[in-house]
Amino acid sequence: MPDATFTAVSLADAVIGGDRRAIARAISVVENDPAGAEPLLRRLFPATGRAFVIGITGPPGAGKSTLVDALAGRIRNGGESVAVIAVDPTSPFSGGAILGDRVRMTGHAGDAGVFVRSMATRGHLGGLSRATSNAVLLLDAAGWQVILIETVGVGQDEVDIARTADQSVVVLVPGSGDDVQALKAGIMEIADIFVVNKADRDGADQLVQTILSSMALGEAPRRVPVHKTVATTGEGVDALWRELQGRRASADAERMARQAAREEARLREIVAGRFRASLDTVVPAEELQRLVRDVVERRADPFSVASGLVARAAAGLIR
Amino acid sequence: MPDATFTAVSLADAVIGGDRRAIARAISVVENDPAGAEPLLRRLFPATGRAFVIGITGPPGAGKSTLVDALAGRIRNGGESVAVIAVDPTSPFSGGAILGDRVRMTGHAGDAGVFVRSMATRGHLGGLSRATSNAVLLLDAAGWQVILIETVGVGQDEVDIARTADQSVVVLVPGSGDDVQALKAGIMEIADIFVVNKADRDGADQLVQTILSSMALGEAPRRVPVHKTVATTGEGVDALWRELQGRRASADAERMARQAAREEARLREIVAGRFRASLDTVVPAEELQRLVRDVVERRADPFSVASGLVARAAAGLIR
Numbered sequence: 110m111p112d113a114t115f116t117a118v119s120l121a122d123a124v125i126g127g128d129r130r131a132i133a134r135a136i137s138v139v140e141n142d143p144a145g146a147e148p149l150l151r152r153l154f155p156a157t158g159r160a161f162v163i164g165i166t167g168p169p170g171a172g173k174s175t176l177v178d179a180l181a182g183r184i185r186n187g188g189e190s191v192a193v194i195a196v197d198p199t200s201p202f203s204g205g206a207i208l209g210d211r212v213r214m215t216g217h218a219g220d221a222g223v224f225v226r227s228m229a230t231r232g233h234l235g236g237l238s239r240a241t242s243n244a245v246l247l248l249d250a251a252g253w254q255v256i257l258i259e260t261v262g263v264g265q266d267e268v269d270i271a272r273t274a275d276q277s278v279v280v281l282v283p284g285s286g287d288d289v290q291a292l293k294a295g296i297m298e299i300a301d302i303f304v305v306n307k308a309d310r311d312g313a314d315q316l317v318q319t320i321l322s323s324m325a326l327g328e329a330p331r332r333v334p335v336h337k338t339v340a341t342t343g344e345g346v347d348a349l350w351r352e353l354q355g356r357r358a359s360a361d362a363e364r365m366a367r368q369a370a371r372e373e374a375r376l377r378e379i380v381a382g383r384f385r386a387s388l389d390t391v392v393p394a395e396e397l398q399r400l401v402r403d404v405v406e407r408r409a410d411p412f413s414v415a416s417g418l419v420a421r422a423a424a425g426l427i428r
Numbered sequence: 429m430p431d432a433t434f435t436a437v438s439l440a441d442a443v444i445g446g447d448r449r450a451i452a453r454a455i456s457v458v459e460n461d462p463a464g465a466e467p468l469l470r471r472l473f474p475a476t477g478r479a480f481v482i483g484i485t486g487p488p489g490a491g492k493s494t495l496v497d498a499l500a501g502r503i504r505n506g507g508e509s510v511a512v513i514a515v516d517p518t519s520p521f522s523g524g525a526i527l528g529d530r531v532r533m534t535g536h537a538g539d540a541g542v543f544v545r546s547m548a549t550r551g552h553l554g555g556l557s558r559a560t561s562n563a564v565l566l567l568d569a570a571g572w573q574v575i576l577i578e579t580v581g582v583g584q585d586e587v588d589i590a591r592t593a594d595q596s597v598v599v600l601v602p603g604s605g606d607d608v609q610a611l612k613a614g615i616m617e618i619a620d621i622f623v624v625n626k627a628d629r630d631g632a633d634q635l636v637q638t639i640l641s642s643m644a645l646g647e648a649p650r651r652v653p654v655h656k657t658v659a660t661t662g663e664g665v666d667a668l669w670r671e672l673q674g675r676r677a678s679a680d681a682e683r684m685a686r687q688a689a690r691e692e693a694r695l696r697e698i699v700a701g702r703f704r705a706s707l708d709t710v711v712p713a714e715e716l717q718r719l720v721r722d723v724v725e726r727r728a729d730p731f732s733v734a735s736g737l738v739a740r741a742a743a744g745l746i747r
Contacts, residue, residue: 147731150731151729151731151732154726154729154730154731155726155729157726158724158726168488169487365724368724369717369720369721369724372720372723372724372730373716373717373720375723375730376716376719376720376723376730376733376734376737377704377707379730379731379734380703380707380734380737380738380741381700381703381704383734383735383738384699384700384703384738384741384742385696385700387742388696388699397692397695398688398692400695401688401691401692401695402688404691404694404695405477405684405687405688405691407473407474407476407477410470410473410474411473411691411694411695411698412466412469412470412473412698413470414695415695415698415699415702416702418695418699419699419702419703419745420745420746422699422703422742423703423706423741423742423743423745423746424742424746426738426739426742427739427742427743427746
């Protein structure tokens with residue numbers, strides 16, 4: 110825990126009570142100390158499952174942040190509270206501090222019904238999507254009614270993050286060439302709804318057609334609604350929100366399947382985390398480095414070395 | 429194995445012997461059946477460690493493919509063989525077949541000293557970087573002297589793939605706005621060398637300055653060479669290759685540290701894969717789905733469920 114004045118139990122209770130300072134602190138815990146976060150999340154978990162979680166994904170420059178701002182405003186007008194998680198993938202080397210924290214959502218400053226948090230994580234594979242998924246749990250338990258997750262980029266992490274959402278919105282923009290690149294990178298398949306933002310630009314209708322024909326082709330053709338927005342003026346944002354609301358109401362088979370996939374992924378990640386922790390507990394860092402050196406110098410192959418490590422880590426979990 | 433005429437041993441021996449058909453088949457094995465690939469990789473491993481592995485990363489539209497073609501041509505002129513792995517991140521849903529296989533490297537068709545392979549993987553976290561890393565092992569064992577890995581995008585997978593390279597080249601392009609976005613997404617920190625491609629365009633020198641000043645700032649300021657190229661004409665490609673060759677020769681501490689990091693990641697991934705396999709062997713799919721349903725409906729929390737699964741999977745590895 111980052112502060113001795115909070116135990117896992119008292120922090121969890123403060124989060125469930127809606128204390129903003131406790132929420133911010135709890136998110137830092139899931140970001141920096143996944144193992145330490147477990148008692149906290151375990152206590153919070155029964156209070157989760159009520160928030161409507163929406164992923165907003167797309168290539169750089171598509172105007173996602175502006176759209177998220179506009180959507181948050183629309184949601185507030187309807188009287189619901191909204192939390193925004195802005196995910197910044199960063200490198201494992203520096204933590205990506207080059208641009209520092211961004212200033213955003215300034216129009217909502219002082220609104221107690223809006224919560225904004227940037228998330229970034231250095232370090233290991235999948236860390237960002239796990240931290241994001243756990244931050245959603247925290248905000249959900251704290252009673253935030255709608256949670257918007259904004260992700261930049263088109264990597265596997267973004268796909269995993271999109272999977273944690275109830276609905277995924279993919280934002281594209283006319284005339285940048287990003288449309289075709291987005292097709293290529295495979296973010297099309299995660300879309301429940303497309304948004305062509307900056308739709309006052311030339312080429313907006315052409316992009317709509319490209320999307321529609323892409324969705325009609327491929328291995329698994331399907332119908333996905335395409336909305337045109339101009340996030341800077343708010344045009345189209347109301348229609349987008351009504352579409353999302355319509356989907357929120359329907360508790361169909363697809364939605365259940367998605368929740369199951371999300372919880373299965375969470376379960377597998379918790380299991381994997383326990384194994385990783387056992388390996389690091391059972392095998393001293395110095396010994397691991399020696400084994401790695403043997404592999405680098407080809408005195409041993411990694412598969413044989415792994416066999417020994419697996420047996421020890423497994424024993425450590427049973428003892 | 430995909431074909432009964434090859435055993436792991438005979439396939440490994442054919443790969444080491446340089447048989448192109450065997451290499452292509454072995455790459456399919458590491459792509460589709462990570463567990464099945466283990467006996468193959470174990471046998472090949474002692475023959476690896478000789479190739480010079482170069483990662484080429486950058487945002488969509490930077491001209492990476494053209495640069496890779498030009499660099500491959502320059503390497504061939506020097507008399508060395510070159511293998512190209514073009515990594516296409518795709519979605520877990522359709523396998524990203526929308527655009528299909530790309531036609532490329534047509535200028536090198538029929539050159540026995542050039543090998544080109546696209547890689548894409550559907551499925552789970554880290555699958556693409558593991559498959560790519562194993563494909564590099566195969567090509568290394570087969571005697572390919574230089575291996576170029578081209579990756580699209582800026583996600584965690586790309587960062588992980590870049591880490592498997594001896595040298596990472598980050599390609600940017602003037603005037604697209606991608607320069608700032610690339611800074612933001614954190615691919616800057618993985619660069620050993622920058623390339624400003626399409627350097628005959630306006631804004632090339634400005635982009636060089638932006639890169640240099642970015643590298644001079646931040647948490648860990650460092651000097652990184654910036655090369656200007658026009659890949660379509662070959663301009664600047666010779667200087668880039670000479671820079672890479674200079675770095676190849678130096679067996680410095682940083683290089684050793686990078687090899688150690690790469691082999692440690694491989695070791696950890698093999699260990700994690702064994703645990704995943706044990707979980708799936710020990711816990712029937714039907715039971716897992718029932719447990720997931722308990723979590724979805726908040727009758728159980730995932731941390732308590734995970735405890736039971738961990739104990740059983742660990743026991744399965746010791747038995």
